[in-house]
Amino acid sequence: MATSNPSFMNGVPELLVLRLLWGREMYGYEIVQAIREETGDVVSLGEGVVYPVLHALERSGAITSERRPVGGRSRIYYALSPKGAARLTELTELWSKITGAVQQVLVGGGRAGLV
Amino acid sequence: MATSNPSFMNGVPELLVLRLLWGREMYGYEIVQAIREETGDVVSLGEGVVYPVLHALERSGAITSERRPVGGRSRIYYALSPKGAARLTELTELWSKITGAVQQVLVGGGRAGLV
DNA sequence: TTGCATACCTCGTAGTTCTAGGCATTATAC
DNA sequence: GTATAATGCCTAGAACTACGAGGTATGCAA
Numbered sequence: 001m002a003t004s005n006p007s008f009m010n011g012v013p014e015l016l017v018l019r020l021l022w023g024r025e026m027y028g029y030e031i032v033q034a035i036r037e038e039t040g041d042v043v044s045l046g047e048g049v050v051y052p053v054l055h056a057l058e059r060s061g062a063i064t065s066e067r068r069p070v071g072g073r074s075r076i077y078y079a080l081s082p083k084g085a086a087r088l089t090e091l092t093e094l095w096s097k098i099t100g101a102v103q104q105v106l107v108g109g110g111r112a113g114l115v
Numbered sequence: 116m117a118t119s120n121p122s123f124m125n126g127v128p129e130l131l132v133l134r135l136l137w138g139r140e141m142y143g144y145e146i147v148q149a150i151r152e153e154t155g156d157v158v159s160l161g162e163g164v165v166y167p168v169l170h171a172l173e174r175s176g177a178i179t180s181e182r183r184p185v186g187g188r189s190r191i192y193y194a195l196s197p198k199g200a201a202r203l204t205e206l207t208e209l210w211s212k213i214t215g216a217v218q219q220v221l222v223g224g225g226r227a228g229l230v
Numbered sequence: 231t232t233g234c235a236t237a238c239c240t241c242g243t244a245g246t247t248c249t250a251g252g253c254a255t256t257a258t259a260c
Numbered sequence: 261g262t263a264t265a266a267t268g269c270c271t272a273g274a275a276c277t278a279c280g281a282g283g284t285a286t287g288c289a290a
Contacts, residue, residue, distance in 0.1 A: 010125030101157035
Protein backbone atom coordinates (compact mmCIF):
# COMPACT_ATOMS: atom_id res chain seq x y z
CA MET A 1 0.00 0.00 0.00
CA ALA A 2 2.86 2.29 0.85
CA THR A 3 4.54 4.68 -1.52
CA SER A 4 7.24 2.13 -1.79
CA ASN A 5 10.07 1.75 -4.21
CA PRO A 6 9.17 1.19 -7.77
CA SER A 7 11.76 -1.34 -8.68
CA PHE A 8 11.85 -0.68 -12.40
CA MET A 9 11.84 -4.43 -12.83
CA ASN A 10 8.83 -5.04 -14.99
CA GLY A 11 9.74 -7.45 -17.76
CA VAL A 12 13.39 -7.39 -16.83
CA PRO A 13 13.55 -11.00 -15.58
CA GLU A 14 12.23 -12.36 -18.87
CA LEU A 15 14.64 -10.21 -20.85
CA LEU A 16 17.67 -11.19 -18.80
CA VAL A 17 16.88 -14.90 -18.87
CA LEU A 18 16.43 -14.89 -22.63
CA ARG A 19 19.63 -12.94 -23.13
CA LEU A 20 21.67 -15.28 -20.96
CA LEU A 21 20.37 -18.28 -22.86
CA TRP A 22 21.40 -16.68 -26.11
CA GLY A 23 24.38 -18.72 -27.21
CA ARG A 24 24.78 -21.13 -24.35
CA GLU A 25 22.59 -23.54 -22.49
CA MET A 26 22.12 -22.93 -18.81
CA TYR A 27 20.19 -24.34 -15.89
CA GLY A 28 18.03 -22.43 -13.45
CA TYR A 29 20.32 -22.21 -10.49
CA GLU A 30 23.13 -21.13 -12.74
CA ILE A 31 21.02 -18.34 -14.22
CA VAL A 32 20.19 -17.02 -10.77
CA GLN A 33 23.86 -16.65 -9.99
CA ALA A 34 24.81 -15.33 -13.40
CA ILE A 35 22.35 -12.46 -13.07
CA ARG A 36 23.79 -11.59 -9.70
CA GLU A 37 27.35 -11.68 -10.96
CA GLU A 38 26.94 -9.98 -14.31
CA THR A 39 25.03 -7.07 -12.82
CA GLY A 40 27.43 -6.66 -9.92
CA ASP A 41 24.67 -7.49 -7.46
CA VAL A 42 22.57 -4.57 -8.66
CA VAL A 43 19.93 -6.95 -9.92
CA SER A 44 19.43 -10.00 -7.76
CA LEU A 45 16.56 -12.25 -8.74
CA GLY A 46 15.64 -15.05 -6.38
CA GLU A 47 14.85 -18.56 -7.47
CA GLY A 48 11.22 -17.82 -6.83
CA VAL A 49 11.41 -15.35 -9.67
CA VAL A 50 13.61 -17.19 -12.14
CA TYR A 51 11.99 -20.59 -12.08
CA PRO A 52 8.45 -19.38 -12.83
CA VAL A 53 9.86 -17.30 -15.67
CA LEU A 54 11.59 -20.35 -17.11
CA HIS A 55 8.41 -22.39 -16.91
CA ALA A 56 6.39 -19.68 -18.59
CA LEU A 57 8.97 -19.33 -21.35
CA GLU A 58 8.93 -23.05 -21.94
CA ARG A 59 5.14 -23.12 -22.06
CA SER A 60 5.21 -20.39 -24.66
CA GLY A 61 7.79 -22.25 -26.75
CA ALA A 62 10.55 -19.70 -26.31
CA ILE A 63 12.90 -22.20 -24.73
CA THR A 64 13.26 -25.95 -24.55
CA SER A 65 14.41 -28.06 -21.63
CA GLU A 66 16.45 -31.17 -21.18
CA ARG A 67 17.11 -32.98 -17.92
CA ARG A 68 20.67 -34.13 -17.47
CA PRO A 69 22.33 -35.91 -14.57
CA VAL A 70 25.54 -34.14 -13.64
CA GLY A 71 27.73 -35.45 -10.86
CA GLY A 72 24.95 -37.43 -9.24
CA ARG A 73 22.68 -34.39 -9.38
CA SER A 74 19.97 -33.65 -11.86
CA ARG A 75 19.99 -30.38 -13.74
CA ILE A 76 17.49 -29.05 -16.23
CA TYR A 77 19.25 -27.30 -19.04
CA TYR A 78 17.38 -24.74 -21.08
CA ALA A 79 18.09 -23.71 -24.65
CA LEU A 80 16.77 -20.83 -26.71
CA SER A 81 14.43 -21.74 -29.57
CA PRO A 82 14.00 -19.66 -32.73
CA LYS A 83 10.81 -18.36 -31.23
CA GLY A 84 12.72 -17.34 -28.14
CA ALA A 85 15.36 -15.62 -30.21
CA ALA A 86 12.66 -13.61 -31.93
CA ARG A 87 11.15 -12.75 -28.58
CA LEU A 88 14.57 -11.64 -27.37
CA THR A 89 15.01 -9.33 -30.32
CA GLU A 90 11.57 -7.91 -29.78
CA LEU A 91 12.11 -7.32 -26.08
CA THR A 92 15.55 -5.84 -26.57
CA GLU A 93 14.21 -3.33 -29.04
CA LEU A 94 11.34 -2.43 -26.75
CA TRP A 95 13.72 -2.05 -23.84
CA SER A 96 15.93 0.24 -25.86
CA LYS A 97 12.97 2.28 -27.00
CA ILE A 98 11.47 2.73 -23.56
CA THR A 99 14.70 3.53 -21.76
CA GLY A 100 15.62 5.95 -24.52
CA ALA A 101 12.30 7.75 -24.21
CA VAL A 102 12.59 8.01 -20.44
CA GLN A 103 16.15 9.26 -20.75
CA GLN A 104 14.91 11.94 -23.11
CA VAL A 105 12.58 13.26 -20.44
CA LEU A 106 15.23 13.00 -17.74
CA VAL A 107 17.78 14.94 -19.72
CA GLY A 108 15.73 17.28 -21.85
CA GLY A 109 12.99 19.61 -20.77
CA GLY A 110 13.04 22.89 -18.91
CA ARG A 111 16.26 22.79 -16.99
CA ALA A 112 19.28 20.86 -18.07
CA GLY A 113 21.11 18.38 -15.97
CA LEU A 114 20.37 16.12 -13.02
CA VAL A 115 21.50 13.26 -15.21
CA MET B 116 -0.78 -15.49 -17.74
CA ALA B 117 2.59 -15.12 -19.29
CA THR B 118 1.54 -14.42 -22.81
CA SER B 119 1.88 -10.74 -22.85
CA ASN B 120 4.40 -8.01 -23.27
CA PRO B 121 6.25 -6.82 -20.28
CA SER B 122 5.96 -3.14 -20.64
CA PHE B 123 9.06 -2.15 -18.71
CA MET B 124 6.95 0.52 -17.09
CA ASN B 125 7.29 -0.29 -13.43
CA GLY B 126 7.90 2.90 -11.49
CA VAL B 127 8.33 4.93 -14.65
CA PRO B 128 5.16 7.01 -14.21
CA GLU B 129 6.26 8.27 -10.82
CA LEU B 130 9.70 9.11 -12.11
CA LEU B 131 8.42 10.99 -15.14
CA VAL B 132 5.85 12.98 -13.19
CA LEU B 133 8.41 14.06 -10.63
CA ARG B 134 10.87 15.02 -13.31
CA LEU B 135 8.36 17.09 -15.21
CA LEU B 136 7.42 18.94 -12.06
CA TRP B 137 11.05 19.75 -11.42
CA GLY B 138 11.31 23.44 -12.13
CA ARG B 139 7.81 24.26 -13.25
CA GLU B 140 4.32 23.75 -11.93
CA MET B 141 1.97 21.69 -14.02
CA TYR B 142 -1.54 20.32 -13.86
CA GLY B 143 -2.60 16.74 -14.50
CA TYR B 144 -4.00 17.03 -17.96
CA GLU B 145 -0.91 18.94 -19.02
CA ILE B 146 1.38 16.24 -17.65
CA VAL B 147 -0.44 13.56 -19.60
CA GLN B 148 0.22 15.42 -22.84
CA ALA B 149 3.76 16.41 -21.95
CA ILE B 150 4.75 12.79 -21.45
CA ARG B 151 3.28 11.90 -24.81
CA GLU B 152 5.07 14.74 -26.55
CA GLU B 153 8.45 14.57 -24.90
CA THR B 154 8.78 10.85 -25.49
CA GLY B 155 7.63 11.08 -29.08
CA ASP B 156 4.61 8.94 -28.31
CA VAL B 157 6.80 6.07 -27.16
CA VAL B 158 5.45 6.41 -23.66
CA SER B 159 1.80 7.31 -23.47
CA LEU B 160 0.29 7.31 -20.01
CA GLY B 161 -3.46 7.68 -19.73
CA GLU B 162 -5.20 9.87 -17.21
CA GLY B 163 -6.08 6.71 -15.30
CA VAL B 164 -2.39 6.32 -14.59
CA VAL B 165 -1.30 9.91 -14.03
CA TYR B 166 -4.01 11.10 -11.67
CA PRO B 167 -3.60 8.26 -9.15
CA VAL B 168 0.16 8.85 -9.22
CA LEU B 169 -0.36 12.54 -8.48
CA HIS B 170 -2.67 11.76 -5.59
CA ALA B 171 -0.22 9.26 -4.13
CA LEU B 172 2.64 11.70 -4.45
CA GLU B 173 0.65 14.38 -2.70
CA ARG B 174 -0.32 12.03 0.10
CA SER B 175 3.33 11.19 0.63
CA GLY B 176 4.28 14.86 0.69
CA ALA B 177 6.37 14.80 -2.47
CA ILE B 178 4.23 17.41 -4.18
CA THR B 179 1.77 20.09 -3.15
CA SER B 180 -1.38 21.14 -4.95
CA GLU B 181 -3.17 24.40 -5.53
CA ARG B 182 -6.49 24.83 -7.28
CA ARG B 183 -6.62 27.76 -9.66
CA PRO B 184 -9.40 29.00 -11.91
CA VAL B 185 -8.06 29.56 -15.40
CA GLY B 186 -10.34 30.88 -18.11
CA GLY B 187 -13.47 29.81 -16.31
CA ARG B 188 -12.07 26.35 -15.80
CA SER B 189 -10.49 24.95 -12.69
CA ARG B 190 -7.05 23.46 -12.77
CA ILE B 191 -5.06 21.83 -10.01
CA TYR B 192 -1.45 22.83 -10.23
CA TYR B 193 1.17 20.65 -8.62
CA ALA B 194 4.58 21.73 -7.38
CA LEU B 195 7.56 19.70 -6.24
CA SER B 196 8.39 19.86 -2.53
CA PRO B 197 11.88 19.35 -1.10
CA LYS B 198 10.80 15.85 -0.19
CA GLY B 199 9.77 15.28 -3.78
CA ALA B 200 13.06 16.61 -5.05
CA ALA B 201 14.88 14.14 -2.84
CA ARG B 202 12.64 11.38 -4.09
CA LEU B 203 13.40 12.40 -7.66
CA THR B 204 17.12 12.21 -7.05
CA GLU B 205 16.72 8.83 -5.44
CA LEU B 206 14.61 7.44 -8.25
CA THR B 207 16.85 8.87 -10.94
CA GLU B 208 19.87 7.20 -9.41
CA LEU B 209 18.02 3.92 -9.07
CA TRP B 210 16.85 4.13 -12.66
CA SER B 211 20.37 4.77 -13.83
CA LYS B 212 21.69 1.89 -11.78
CA ILE B 213 19.12 -0.63 -12.95
CA THR B 214 19.24 0.26 -16.61
CA GLY B 215 23.02 0.26 -16.48
CA ALA B 216 23.05 -3.20 -14.97
CA VAL B 217 20.63 -4.57 -17.53
CA GLN B 218 22.61 -2.99 -20.33
CA GLN B 219 25.69 -4.72 -19.03
CA VAL B 220 24.02 -8.09 -19.44
CA LEU B 221 22.63 -7.18 -22.85
CA VAL B 222 26.00 -6.10 -24.18
CA GLY B 223 28.45 -8.23 -22.27
CA GLY B 224 28.43 -11.98 -21.84
CA GLY B 225 29.25 -14.81 -24.17
CA ARG B 226 28.70 -13.40 -27.60
CA ALA B 227 29.02 -9.75 -28.36
CA GLY B 228 26.42 -7.65 -30.06
CA LEU B 229 22.66 -7.67 -30.46
CA VAL B 230 22.69 -4.23 -28.95
C1' DT C 231 -27.50 21.85 -30.32
C1' DT C 232 -24.36 18.72 -31.40
C1' DG C 233 -19.95 17.58 -31.01
C1' DC C 234 -15.07 18.03 -29.47
C1' DA C 235 -11.36 19.44 -26.46
C1' DT C 236 -10.39 20.47 -21.82
C1' DA C 237 -10.09 18.97 -17.00
C1' DC C 238 -10.98 16.32 -13.25
C1' DC C 239 -11.93 11.57 -11.07
C1' DT C 240 -12.52 6.20 -9.51
C1' DC C 241 -13.03 1.32 -9.87
C1' DG C 242 -11.95 -3.24 -11.30
C1' DT C 243 -8.91 -6.24 -13.74
C1' DA C 244 -4.81 -8.21 -15.21
C1' DG C 245 -0.16 -9.11 -15.15
C1' DT C 246 4.18 -9.14 -12.51
C1' DT C 247 7.57 -9.53 -9.04
C1' DC C 248 8.67 -10.97 -4.51
C1' DT C 249 8.84 -13.34 0.04
C1' DA C 250 8.61 -17.38 2.29
C1' DG C 251 8.46 -21.46 2.45
C1' DG C 252 9.35 -26.90 1.08
C1' DC C 253 11.97 -31.04 -0.79
C1' DA C 254 16.22 -33.66 -1.81
C1' DT C 255 21.15 -34.48 -2.62
C1' DT C 256 26.13 -33.55 -2.08
C1' DA C 257 30.18 -31.31 -0.24
C1' DT C 258 32.38 -29.15 3.69
C1' DA C 259 33.52 -28.21 8.50
C1' DC C 260 33.82 -29.47 13.21
C1' DG D 261 30.34 -39.10 12.26
C1' DT D 262 27.43 -35.42 12.31
C1' DA D 263 25.89 -30.78 11.69
C1' DT D 264 25.88 -27.14 8.27
C1' DA D 265 26.26 -25.08 4.06
C1' DA D 266 25.78 -25.24 -0.82
C1' DT D 267 23.56 -27.15 -4.80
C1' DG D 268 19.34 -27.73 -7.41
C1' DC D 269 14.65 -27.99 -8.02
C1' DC D 270 9.77 -26.31 -6.92
C1' DT D 271 5.01 -23.74 -5.51
C1' DA D 272 1.67 -20.73 -3.18
C1' DG D 273 0.21 -16.50 -1.60
C1' DA D 274 0.69 -11.69 -1.02
C1' DA D 275 1.59 -7.19 -2.73
C1' DC D 276 2.27 -3.97 -6.09
C1' DT D 277 1.52 -1.58 -10.42
C1' DA D 278 -0.18 -0.03 -14.80
C1' DC D 279 -4.06 0.10 -17.54
C1' DG D 280 -8.75 0.49 -19.62
C1' DA D 281 -13.37 1.67 -19.12
C1' DG D 282 -16.28 4.56 -17.52
C1' DG D 283 -18.20 8.89 -15.11
C1' DT D 284 -18.79 14.17 -14.33
C1' DA D 285 -18.60 18.91 -15.90
C1' DT D 286 -17.31 23.21 -18.53
C1' DG D 287 -16.13 25.99 -22.70
C1' DC D 288 -15.95 26.62 -27.63
C1' DA D 289 -16.84 25.95 -32.43
C1' DA D 290 -19.74 24.26 -36.33
